[in-house]
Amino acid sequence: MLIGPFWDNKTEQALFRGRDSREERLYLVKLSKENPELLDAGITGYFFFREKEKELGKVPLMGFFDFFKYKYQVNVDGTVAAYRFPYLLLGDSLVLKQDSQYYEHFYTVLKPWKHYVPVKRSLEDLLEKIKWAKENDEEAQKIAKEGQSVARELLQPHRLYCYYYRVLQKYAERQASKPEIRDGMEPVPQPDDRDSVCSCHRKKPLREDL
Known part of the structure; x- marks a missing residue:
């Protein structure tokens, strides 16, 4: 390019x-x-x-x-x-x-x-x-x-998303206390697994990934 x-x-x-x-x-x-x-x-x-x-x-x-x-x-x-x-x-x-x-x-x-x-x-x-x-x-x-x-x-975006996913996974493993949902917090809608640009969290690849 x-x-x-x-x-x-x-x-x-x-x-x-x-x-x-x-x-x-x-x-x-x-x-x-x-x-x-x-x-x-x-x-x-x-x-x-x-x-x-x-x-x-x-x-x-x-x-x-x-x-x-x-x-x-x-x-x-x-x-x-x-x-x-x-x-x-x-x-x-x-x-x-x-x-x-x-x-x-x-x-x-x-x-x-x-x-x-x-x-x-x-x-x-x-x-x-x-x-x-x-x-x-x-x-x-x-x-x-x-x-x-x-x-x-x-x-590539999927590479970056996978990196962030793994970082957050490791961070979660090291948390000493369970996350608490407090008053005023709102859930953040998550994309469907099939819409995700990151595939490293899937146990099985989607058909189009094969």
Whole structure:
């Protein structure tokens, strides 16, 4: 699936846009100012480091689809794992992902150098990785396509529903007390089993699942 221009028509720079929710994001802007031919990074809003706005500047918000006019996308943590990561993978640009202590449930399936290019937590090797991508264009495009393909498979609605179903199951198993229906509570109508997009709870598959 193509999002944005064809690969050969994309801008050969790495892109980052986001809030100031982690110090490494500020470092990205400094790198960008020093290496504009490799990196276009900007902070769109200040909250945590307001004293840095005058020094680093502020850039306008950018439409998400416009991100993919650039060949390379930099994924850096915010206050937790960057929510944008799966959506960057779904695009058709190469994702350069910061090493992180945070993770989402689908990360275990992803492999560095197959689905994305890993970058050290400190970002000290980011410019080196961007240069590698520019010098190895075919391999960079291949990784971008692999990342998009696995994300499209992992992030299908039925996959997400099944994950949430299993999480709630495990949570229920650990409850120490029985849930109590209190005054003022209203039942939430549940879909018929045949209408559910999640099939992992069924003991027998429906006929159309066979």
